[in-house]
Amino acid sequence: MGNKFSDYIKYIFLDYDGTIIENAESEFLKEYFTLLSKKSGIEFNQLLQLIMSSVEGSIKNTANDKNLFEKFSIAISQCSGKSREYWVKLFYDFYENEFDQLSKIVKPKKELIELMRKTDKKLIFASNPLFPKIATYKRIKFAGLEPEMFLYVAHMENSTYAKPNPMFFKEITTKLNISPDECVMIGDTEFDMACEKVGIKFIHINEEEKWRQVF
Template structure:
């Protein structure tokens, strides 16, 4: 049995750091983005989500998810990449802050994050750019500098459930999966085990509390 102590804690966001399910967050997100863009809710939802799915399927190793997404949404909408990048960045700079009102932080977990001497890795699916990811962390009552590494759209090539998402972080940080644990709420998070990182479900409080 491997007795290597845990030094790195990978954490999911939706359903883990915050109690909200991903669907709840996305509904409010697309309502705000629809008003901002002037594109009808369902049309915008289909466009963005199909572009996200295409970027996740794109296994090109030398392009970030942000680049993959920008190309996908541009080709599907016949609007240039720059149009979408400007729209999203402006949205994240301004209207996105309204989403903080619906966030329900997992207080027990957040207090442990603040106190731990372990290195905490933000391993939510990297489907938001850096500006939005940092704001999501702040919505939960945390600060980006509390994390040893933060995965986001610009610094990630792959997304969960692809185990290469986890492998890329291990490689970047030059750490062993035996030193790590992934805490999350879904099968996407459980794909960490294919990269050798033990998975603990957020409901298993008695298992993850002592890790901190």
């Protein structure tokens, strides 16, 4: 008998919505936009459309001379006619203050989190980097975890690409100088499965037996 696949795995990439927490992304975003609409005074659907089209624009912009936060702030400024400074100030103020209210809806996936706490494998937070660092760190804490538990945390300021672009995963393995053969991605969508295009094995969160073995 050869070594089990899990013996070769040193790095575990983890998605957030639908994986580390049980909430679907749509559930989190509904509450998010409700709060941000109140904060900004912009009507819910108008704000939703504005932000989603700006996010889409920044994801499609694969130039590597700017991080995702820069790409997004330029896109939303162009779409809205308001300055980048206006949006940056609004978002950071929101993340500093009102964003914490979202912690009450978060349902951590306890079985997975228990294994994350015990493992000696290196953990990589690989949720789609559509939040800046301040919000990403808070989201980790909403699940009862600490950012320090992760070898690397992907967020808007340190990412050039977003899922489903495989370059999102490639950028992380290159930065950390690690081999895709030593990595596995645990997630819940086809966006997460894009990791396979760069040689990282994918395990769906529903395949509990498989991810238990990896830890």
